[in-house]
Amino acid sequence: MAFPVTRMRRLRRTSGVRDLVRETRVAPADLIQPYFVRHGSGQEEIPSMPGQYHLSVDALVERAAEAHAAGIPAVIVFGLPARKDEAASEAFDDEGIVQMAVRALRAHVPELVVMTDVCLCQYTSHGHCGIIQDGDVANDVTLEVLADTALSHARAGADMVAPSDMMDGRVAAIRAALDGEGYEHTSILAYSAKFASAFYGPFRDAAHSTPSMGDRRGYQMDPANGREAVREALLDIEEGADMVMVKPALPYLDVLRSLRDETRVPLAAYQVSGEYAMISAAAAQGLMDERAAVLEALTAIRRAGADMVITYHAARAARWLS
Numbered sequence: 001m002a003f004p005v006t007r008m009r010r011l012r013r014t015s016g017v018r019d020l021v022r023e024t025r026v027a028p029a030d031l032i033q034p035y036f037v038r039h040g041s042g043q044e045e046i047p048s049m050p051g052q053y054h055l056s057v058d059a060l061v062e063r064a065a066e067a068h069a070a071g072i073p074a075v076i077v078f079g080l081p082a083r084k085d086e087a088a089s090e091a092f093d094d095e096g097i098v099q100m101a102v103r104a105l106r107a108h109v110p111e112l113v114v115m116t117d118v119c120l121c122q123y124t125s126h127g128h129c130g131i132i133q134d135g136d137v138a139n140d141v142t143l144e145v146l147a148d149t150a151l152s153h154a155r156a157g158a159d160m161v162a163p164s165d166m167m168d169g170r171v172a173a174i175r176a177a178l179d180g181e182g183y184e185h186t187s188i189l190a191y192s193a194k195f196a197s198a199f200y201g202p203f204r205d206a207a208h209s210t211p212s213m214g215d216r217r218g219y220q221m222d223p224a225n226g227r228e229a230v231r232e233a234l235l236d237i238e239e240g241a242d243m244v245m246v247k248p249a250l251p252y253l254d255v256l257r258s259l260r261d262e263t264r265v266p267l268a269a270y271q272v273s274g275e276y277a278m279i280s281a282a283a284a285q286g287l288m289d290e291r292a293a294v295l296e297a298l299t300a301i302r303r304a305g306a307d308m309v310i311t312y313h314a315a316r317a318a319r320w321l322s
């Protein structure tokens with residue numbers, strides 16, 4: 001029955017009715033806060049990501065505890081090593097920065113879900129996500145290093161490891177390594193559909209991980225490919241991924257929807273540094289209302305099918321939502 005019997009505006013009249021018919025909600029419980037941790041003491045704001053910080057382990061624990069108290073259930077930790085080399089040595093060092101950070105979070109914020117990013121780009125002197133052989137990122141050699149890295153994160157107490165390197169077979173390699181050492185309860189969140197995106201720009205400044213030669217298009221996905229993203233996710237699930245991810249988020253809502261429809265595992269979206277920077281910069285210039293823009297973007301990402309969102313806005317959004 002069309003107009004005048006049907007009037008869509010009837011259910012938009014009051015905020016009470018709008019609340020009642022709202023299809024998608026965002027709660028602090030859906031959000032995961034990323035943190036950058038480094039050696040040393042104190043903290044500095046990251047120039048490319050105003051409002052985000054390079055944190056010492058102590059400062060990280062303090063911020064994570066605050067975020068958790070505000071309702072954020074989980075964090076994902078990125079490390080800045082003391083030293084980079086060809087072998088990515090600090091990535092799998094039990095005394096590496098991420099491993100120390102995870103132990104501290106475990107000890108001081110026991111209820112927090114601690115996730116780690118498993119990748120080599122912050123740790124290699126060339127800035128690529130794997131080991132270079134004959135001028136190329138060598139897939140199968142890299143798998144061993146990634147598995148060692150994930151294992152050292154598990155030993156430190158990580159609840160969940162999140163490989164973001166985009167090597168083929170990494171989920172199976174990591175699952176086998178974890179199970180082989182008795183870490184069968186450590187979960188894997190696979191960055192399954194990670195696109196070779198310009199939206200990682202501010203992160204690469206923040207993590208000092210811009211490749212010194214070439215780019216990442218030989219392993220990260222072509223932004224043009226949606227069907228391939230479904231194949232990636234299905235393969236990761238077959239290899240043992242407990243959850244899968246799409247990254248970036250807002251420019252890839254269709255991919256989120258496809259993965260939601262084609263898989264049965266929990267689905268994460270990563271609202272990346274460039275997405276954060278766009279909203280922050282526009283808000284700083286008075287062009288958009290920051291709070292409204294952030295909550296609208298998060299709602300859209302959830303509506304597209306994400307169960308959870310990794311976002312630099314998490315801790316602030318939690319305060320706005322409570």
Ligand code: PBG
Nearest residue numbers: 119121164199200203272273274
């Ligand atoms: C590491 C990694 C990257 C991001 C998360 N893990 C950078 C990259 O692949 O270049 C991007 C996160 C962001 O932009 O917020 N491989």
